[in-house]
Amino acid sequence: MTDTPHSQAQFDAITEAAAHWCMRLHEPDCTVEERQAFEQWLDVHPLHLVEYEAMLEIWEVAGDLPRPDSSIAPMVRRTRTSWRTVGMAAVCALALPLAAYSGWNLGWLPNSYQHFEATDSVRQVTLNDGSQVELNLGSELTYSNYKDRRQVTLGKGEAFFSVSHDTSHPFVVKASEGRIRVTGTKFNVWMYEDQVKVNLVEGSVLVSSNDDLSGDGLRLGPSMQASYRHGDHVPRISQTYDNDNSLAWRNGKLVLDDLALSDALPLINRYLENPLMVADNSTGAIRIGGIYNIKELDTLVTSLPKVLPVYLTRNKDGNPVLNSIPQQAPKS
Known part of the structure; x- marks a missing residue:
């Protein structure tokens, strides 16, 4: 193996190579020869694996990138897979300050990213915006800070949010096919397979059962809950009562x-x-x-x-x- 690279140029070259391999390995036309070349590249230096694993995390964020509208990029006519590649390519350009700045200004790229998991115990975490989150057992989420929103993706499980108030910077939780949009409040999101339930404790939230539908969704007030599952056009709204035990997991x-x-x-x-x-x-x-x-x-x-x-x-x-x-x- 070679020595650890010391120059910025060498480090940038490894980062660009890791981005290239991350994109190619996710493409359906990636060949056996390319995969063998990738394995050889990994063996050259331990830093190659470190950079590649970092790119895999960014790839997950790139999969959530919004599509540009026609006024920004009218020539873009791509599938979800190819747009993800475009997003990944933009992320790779973070090594170039101008590209990173443009991606942030357009609302395509986050300027911070966090990933959290709770395995065999309840876990309390603090997001970069100051919001507090309690994760139930077997739960997983990511946090990305964009110019126009703070976005959490609940990969699995359950989480209780105490969101830092910021009217100009909405907080959006993506759970299954739906989303929960707030500016500052306290609420719980439970998810199992394609079922999602949102319990509001304080403040208000807007709940949509399908992120592809227009509109912000239905508004919940305190002591209300919304539930939805795959295929629901609107969430079901109901009242919670003093003896509701949905948050007993926190104890x-x-x-x-x-x-x-x-x-x-x-x-x-x-x-x-x-x-x-x-x-x-x-x-x-x-x-x-x-x-x-x-x-x-x-x-x-x-x-x-x-x-x-x-x-x-x-x-x-x-x-x-x-x-x-x-x-x-x-x-x-």
Whole structure:
């Protein structure tokens, strides 16, 4: 291996090469020979891998870049994949101050980026704008600061936001296909598969179930919640009450308040490596209650047959399945 490069020119060359490989490896026409050349390039110096991994993180941000409108770039007629490449190319130009400045001014590129994960414990983090976020177990998010907005992408899980107030710089959370837009408030976002639920604690938010639809969405006030899933054109709005337990996870608890199993499973499965399922609608209608430690929910699966009229089987994928115990007909 070569010595660590010392000049700025050498470092910039490695950065540009990492950007090139990141783009090529994501293109469908990337050849076997190119992939072999990439492996050889990685072996030349440890810094190559470091720069490439950094480019992979930027690539995820580039995938969220907005498309330029016709007044900015009328000649651009691209698919989502090729526009992502354009965004990536612009990000690569961050090595050139003028390009970086232009990307920021056009609202295409962020000037700061953060990535956070919470694995086996609740985690509190501070975003670069001063906003506070609590991440539930198994949650992941990224934060990007753009000229015209602060953007969070909730990759999975659940998060409670205390957003720093800034009317001129809206705070947008992207969750599944929808978005939550605020200027400063406190709210919770829960996501499992294609289901999303937003609980507002303080202030107000605008919730849209589909980021491609026009308009800012429906407004929530305190003690209101919105929920949506894939294909919903508008979110469903409802009232929350004093005994709502949606935020019990912040104290390490999951509270199931006499719910049907079909409604309880998404809340439980958020914490399980292998999701729990029900065999049929009659099993899904069985009700469950109780307060559980979110770190110990795997033990709940094996204990359910002790407290409910169910027994456990496994499906072909190895996932546990709850089956209702048939009721015996009364003797005549």
